Amino acid sequence: MNLKSRIQSYSSLNNGSKTIVPKNDEDAAVASTSSESTAISPLTFELLTAKEMEYKEKVHEKLMEILDLSLIVKMGNADARKQISDIARRIIDDDTLPIVARSRQLIVNEVVNDILGLGPLEHLLYEPTIADIMVNGHDAIYIERFGKLEKTPITFKDDAHLLKVIDRIVTGVGRRIDESSPLVDARLKDGSRVNAIIPPLAIDGPSLSIRRFTQDKIQxxxxxxxxxxxxxxxxxxxxxxxxxxxxxxxxxxxxxxxxxxxxxxxxxxxxxxxxxxxxxxxxxxxxxxxxxxxxxxxxxxxxxxxxxxxxxxxxxxxxxxxxxxxxxxxxxxxxxxxxxxxxxxxxxxxxxxxxxxxxxxxxxxxxxxxxxxxxxxxxxxxxxxxxxxxxxxxxxxxxxxxxxxxxxxxxxxxxxxxxxxxxxxxxxxxxxxxxxxxxxxxxxxxxxxxxxxxxxxxxxxxxxxxxxxxxxx
Structure with missing residues (x-):
C-alpha cells in the first residue's frame, strides 16, 4: 500500500466529503463533515466463471503432475512465476478446447496464485485501500475499507483450498498449524499481520484474518x-x-x-x-x-x-x-x-x-x-x-x-x-x-x-x- 492510500484507509477520508468552514462563532462551536458525502465505490474484480474455474482445476492438476516443486522453491519469485506461467500456457495450447485470450490469461494468473501466492486473496493484496481481510470460511471473504466492512464476491474452492493457503503462510515463517496446534499468529512478507484458526476450534471451517501494513512512514x-x-x-x-x-x-x-x-x-x-x-x-x-x-x-x-x-x-x-x-x-x-x-x-x-x-x-x-x-x-x-x-x-x-x-x-x-x-x-x-x-x-x-x-x-x-x-x- 502506498502512503496516501494507507492514510485514507486509516481515516476513512476518501469519500468525497466536503468540510464546512465556520462563518461565525456560533457555527465555529461545532464543525463537521457536510452531508453531501458521496458513497464509496465498491471494488470490482475480474473473476473466473464456473466453467472457467472447472477448467482451471484441470490445468492445475496437469501442471502439478509435471512440475518439479523442489526446483521451483529454489527460484526467485519472478523466475518461478514465469516458469509456472509458461507451463500452464503450454498445457492450454495442447488442449483442444478453445479458450479466448481473456480467459486464458485469467486462468494462468489463478494457477500461479494458487501455487505461489495466496490463491484468490491475491486479488485483495494489491488493492491499497483495503486495511483488513477477513476470511470466515472458504465462501465468505470480507474486507475493511475506510473503516467500513463489505463482503467480496471472491471465494475459495473449498475448505481444503483455504487450508493450503493458510499452511503456506505459516510455514513461510517457521510455524505450523494442525489439529494439535489449531491457531497461529504469523505475518506476510510485506509485514502484514496474520491470524489463522482451524477446526476443531473454528466450528464452521478455517478462518483467516489479515491486518495490512505499509512500509511507508506515517507521520x-x-x-x-x-x-x-x-x-x-x-x-x-x-x-x-x-x-x-x-x-x-x-x-x-x-x-x-x-x-x-x-x-x-x-x-x-x-x-x-x-x-x-x-x-x-x-x-x-x-x-x-x-x-x-x-x-x-x-x-x-x-x-x-x-x-x-x-x-x-x-x-x-x-x-x-x-x-x-x-x-x-x-x-x-x-x-x-x-x-x-x-x-x-x-x-x-x-x-x-x-x-x-x-x-x-x-x-x-x-x-x-x-x-x-x-x-x-x-x-x-x-x-x-x-x-x-x-x-x-x-x-x-x-x-x-x-x-x-x-x-x-x-x-x-x-x-x-x-x-x-x-x-x-x-x-x-x-x-x-x-x-x-x-x-x-x-x-x-x-x-x-x-x-x-x-x-x-x-x-x-x-x-x-x-x-x-x-x-x-
Missing part, C-alpha cells in the same frame, strides 16, 4: 491532516517522545494503536538504540540502531517457547536506550514497569482498553499475573512512577479512528492513581450521513512534563494547552 502530521488528532496533540506527542516520557497507547481492536505507535516512534532520535518486542513483528520503525525481537511458540512437544516476558528480560542486557513493546498483554507488564523505573525511560507500548483508567487497571491485573505477592498499593505506585502519559484511541461508528483523550499520570493519592486529562475529543452529535460531529479540545491544564521539556531544551508555547481545534472530518 503525526499525516494524522493531523486526516483529522485523527489536533495540531496541538501532534506537537505534544513529538516532544514527549523526544524528552523520553514513557507512553502507553490504549484502545480497542482496530482503533489504530500500532499506527499511532509507528507515527510517534518517528520522533525517536536516530542516535538512540531501540529494542522492539512483539508476538508477531508488525512495527515499522525506521532507524539504524534497531533490534527487533519476536516471540516463539512451543514446538510439537510443548518445548522451546519464548515469551514476551523472556524477551523483555533479555532486552535489558542489550544496552537499549528505549524498549518498545508492540502490545503488553501478560506477565511481561511487571518487567516492563521495572525497566521504565530503572533508567529505560522513553519506552512505548500499546494495550487493549476502553479508557485511560481501564488501561491502568489492566496493567495492574497483568502484574498480578506474574506471580509476585505484592500489595495493590505497591503495584499502583510502580505504575504511577513508570508510566507518564496515556493516549486513548477509538474507532467510532463512522469508521474513523480518533485520539479521544490524552492524560498525564500525576501521582498517588492514598490507594488511587491520579490523572490529569490534557486533551480530549468532544462529541456533539451525528450527521445524517453518519459522520461524527465533534472537535478536539485542550482542557487548559498545563502538564508537569512541560517543565521537563523546558529543562531539555524543548521550548513549546503554553498556547497548545488552551487550543481548540475543530474536527475537519
Amino acid at each position: 503525526l502530521q499525516d494524522m493531523v491532516a486526516i483529522g485523527s488528532l489536533s495540531q496541538a496533540m501532534a506537537e505534544v506527542f513529538a516532544n514527549i517522545v523526544k524528552v523520553r516520557m514513557n507512553i502507553l497507547i490504549s484502545g480497542g481492536t482496530g482503533s489504530g494503536k500500532t499506527t499511532m505507535l509507528n507515527a510517534m516512534s518517528n520522533n525517536i532520535p536516530k542516535t538512540e538504540r531501540v529494542v522492539t518486542i512483539e508476538d508477531s513483528a508488525e512495527l515499522q520503525l525506521k532507524m539504524d540502531n534497531l533490534v527487533r525481537l519476536e516471540t516463539r511458540p512451543p514446538n510439537i512437544e510443548g518445548k522451546g517457547e519464548v515469551t514476551q516476558r523472556d524477551l523483555v528480560k533479555n532486552s535489558l542486557r542489550m544496552r537499549p536506550d528505549r524498549i518498545v513493546i508492540g502490545e503488553v498483554r501478560g506477565q511481561e507488564a511487571f518487567d516492563m514497569l521495572q525497566a521504565m523505573n530503572t533508567g529505560h525511560d522513553g519506552s512505548l507500548t500499546t494495550i487493549h482498553a476502553n479508557s485511560p483508567r481501564d488501561a491502568l487497571s489492566r496493567v495492574e491485573n497483568m502484574v498480578t499475573m506474574a506471580g509476585f505477592d505484592l500489595p495493590v498499593k505497591t503495584i499502583r505506585s510502580q505504575i504511577a512512577s513508570a508510566i507518564n502519559v496515556v493516549v486513548q484511541l477509538e474507532r467510532m461508528e463512522d469508521g474513523k479512528r480518533r485520539v479521544i483523550s490524552v492524560s498525564e499520570i500525576n501521582s498517588m493519592e492514598g490507594d488511587v492513581i491520579t490523572m490529569s486529562e490534557i486533551f480530549r475529543f468532544e462529541r456533539r452529535g451525528v450527521e445524517e450521513n453518519g459522520s461524527i460531529i465533534g472537535r478536539y479540545v485542550s482542557t487548559g491544564i498545563v502538564p508537569r512534563f512541560h517543565e521537563r521539556m523546558k529543562q531539555r531544551g524543548v521550548n513549546m508555547s503554553l498556547d497548545v494547552y488552551t487550543d481548540q481545534t475543530f474536527n475537519s472530518l
